[in-house]
Amino acid sequence: xxxxxxxxxxxxxxxxxxxxxxxxxxxxxxxxxxxxxxxxxxxxxxxxxxxxxxxxxxxxxxxxxxxxxxxxxxxxxxxxxxxxxxxxxxxxxxxxxxxxxxxxxxxxxxxxxxxxxxxxxxxxxxxxxxxxxxxxxxxxxxxxxxxxxxxxxxxxxxxxxxxxxxxxxxxxxxxxxxxxxxxxxxxxxxxxxxxxxxxxxxxxxxxxxxxxxxxxxxxxxxxxxxxxxxxxxxxxxxxxxxxxxxxxxxxxxxxxxxxxxxxxxxxxxxxxxxxxxxxxxxxxxxxxxxxxxxxxxxxxxxxxxxxxxxxxxxxxxxxxxxxxxxxxxxxxxxxxxxxxxxxxxxxxxxxxxxxxxxxxxxxxxxxxxxxxxxxxxxxxxxxxxxxxxxxxxxxxxxxxxx
Amino acid sequence: xxxxxxxxxxxxxxxxxxxxxxxxxxxxxxxxxxxxxxxxxxxxxxxxxxxxxxxxxxxxxxxxxxxxxxxxxxxxxxxxxxxxxx
Numbered sequence: 001x002x003x004x005x006x007x008x009x010x011x012x013x014x015x016x017x018x019x020x021x022x023x024x025x026x027x028x029x030x031x032x033x034x035x036x037x038x039x040x041x042x043x044x045x046x047x048x049x050x051x052x053x054x055x056x057x058x059x060x061x062x063x064x065x066x067x068x069x070x071x072x073x074x075x076x077x078x079x080x081x082x083x084x085x086x087x088x089x090x091x092x093x094x095x096x097x098x099x100x101x102x103x104x105x106x107x108x109x110x111x112x113x114x115x116x117x118x119x120x121x122x123x124x125x126x127x128x129x130x131x132x133x134x135x136x137x138x139x140x141x142x143x144x145x146x147x148x149x150x151x152x153x154x155x156x157x158x159x160x161x162x163x164x165x166x167x168x169x170x171x172x173x174x175x176x177x178x179x180x181x182x183x184x185x186x187x188x189x190x191x192x193x194x195x196x197x198x199x200x201x202x203x204x205x206x207x208x209x210x211x212x213x214x215x216x217x218x219x220x221x222x223x224x225x226x227x228x229x230x231x232x233x234x235x236x237x238x239x240x241x242x243x244x245x246x247x248x249x250x251x252x253x254x255x256x257x258x259x260x261x262x263x264x265x266x267x268x269x270x271x272x273x274x275x276x277x278x279x280x281x282x283x284x285x286x287x288x289x290x291x292x293x294x295x296x297x298x299x300x301x302x303x304x305x306x307x308x309x310x311x312x313x314x315x316x317x318x319x320x321x322x323x324x325x326x327x328x329x330x331x332x333x334x335x336x337x338x339x340x341x342x343x344x345x346x347x348x349x350x351x352x353x354x355x356x357x358x359x360x361x362x363x364x365x366x367x368x369x370x371x372x373x374x375x376x377x378x379x380x381x382x383x384x385x386x387x388x389x390x391x392x393x394x395x396x397x398x399x400x401x402x
Numbered sequence: 403x404x405x406x407x408x409x410x411x412x413x414x415x416x417x418x419x420x421x422x423x424x425x426x427x428x429x430x431x432x433x434x435x436x437x438x439x440x441x442x443x444x445x446x447x448x449x450x451x452x453x454x455x456x457x458x459x460x461x462x463x464x465x466x467x468x469x470x471x472x473x474x475x476x477x478x479x480x481x482x483x484x485x486x487x488x
Binding site: 106107108127130131132133134154161162163164165179180181182183184185186187188189190191192193196206207208209210232233234235236237239240250251253254255258268269270271272273275278279280281282283302303310311312313314315316317322325326329330331332333334335336337338340341342345346349360363364366367368369370371372373374375377378380381382384385 | 415416427430440449451458469479482483
């Protein structure tokens with residue numbers, strides 16, 4: 001396959017805006033299909049070989065890497081076992097390592113990048129600008145790197161069967177009671193994208209959704225030019241587990257939604273089973289921009305959906321400002337509640353009935369519940385922020401060259 | 403009495419402040435916290451059985467009798483093998 005311009009032998013890269021391959025030297029444009037299937041013969045002898053083949057050792061200390069000879073400068077690139085394309089570290093040529101894309105691993109579809117690098121960074125800046133608790137230095141971040149990476153996905157159809165019991169409260173006050181609702185049925189999910197890379201956490205990749213799969217095109221190596229990509233390395237068990245988790249969540253959500261006459265609904269008991277239609281799974285590469293920046297000596301990663309521009313990240317927060325506001329608002333609200341309760345409590349005590357004792361107990365319980373709920377909300381948000389600051393995301397990027 | 407009012411109002415006041423600020427923090431710093439919706443991938447559930455007002459004793463039977471052993475049967479695939487295109 002050629003990765004050089006037919007006119008001047010310059011480097012070709014895929015331009016998301018033009019949806020064409022552009023020569024960086026002379027600016028010539030080529031349709032991906034036009035150059036994607038040609039083989040220039042230079043790669044005939046450059047099949048990826050494992051280090052064990054090269055050095056004749058079976059040592060477990062050696063990482064399973066592969067050597068690729070750049071078809072532009074002849075330099076050798078060592079890449080990790082799951083990399084499908086990369087840039088030459090010596091000349092920057094977008095050398096597509098198609099010898100790693102064997103028949104088994106060659107994707108069937110690809111959604112080409114639609115958002116350019118500049119647009120991705122701009123989208124992040126717009127989001128950051130609105131953040132109340134985002135430190136000023138983060139708002140004015142300088143990206144250490146902005147890398148377009150094609151994430152491998154398995155797009156699956158599945159049949160999910162489930163029986164769940166939803167519990168909910170019916171009635172109000174003294175007459176409220178818990179009622180149980182049974183729901184059993186089948187849920188068919190079509191074209192569910194499941195991240196096929198172990199390097200990227202499922203939680204992070206799920207947040208990149210939705211991808212518009214109508215844009216899915218037949219895979220062609222030319223789309224990879226100028227970008228990084230990985231290939232699938234998940235097992236059937238991991239894929240099934242990811243599918244089950246998603247299907248369980250959707251089934252629970254729909255079952256709760258089907259109960260109309262109750263409040264405080266939750267899943268009381270459930271038994272569910274997922275069957276993936278393996279005959280129709282599709283292997284596709286979906287685009288994302290990975291932007292890394294440093295703040296307080298720590299690396300942070302922002303992911304931007306390369307098709308829709310959706311920004312996903314947990315941003316470092318201004319703790320000082322947050323806790324200051326928490327104390328100020330808490331004190332203000334407490335003072336307001338104090339003024340009200342100071343009037344009410346003596347009246348309740350004076351009535352000396354059994355109901356007044358209950359009223360006090362309810363107020364104490366209400367106060368404790370509100371406080372613990374508030375604390376748990378803050379914990380949930382902080383954990384969610386940490387999720388997309390996890391090292392797993394950064395590892396996905398940092399192992400790449402360039 | 404004032405002490406009781408103070409303790410209760412602190413619980414309510416700081417609890418409410420936590421809820422409000424947690425929501426603001428989520429909006430500000432937990433960017434893109436949403437996953438694909440079920441409506442993107444399905445037209446809905448086909449319910450075979452719907453029962454309202456199950457008794458507590460009926461729950462176990464309802465949950466565990468719907469899915470059959472056949473549904474759980476493995477398809478003979480090596481689950482620890484890498485997924486490959488069909």
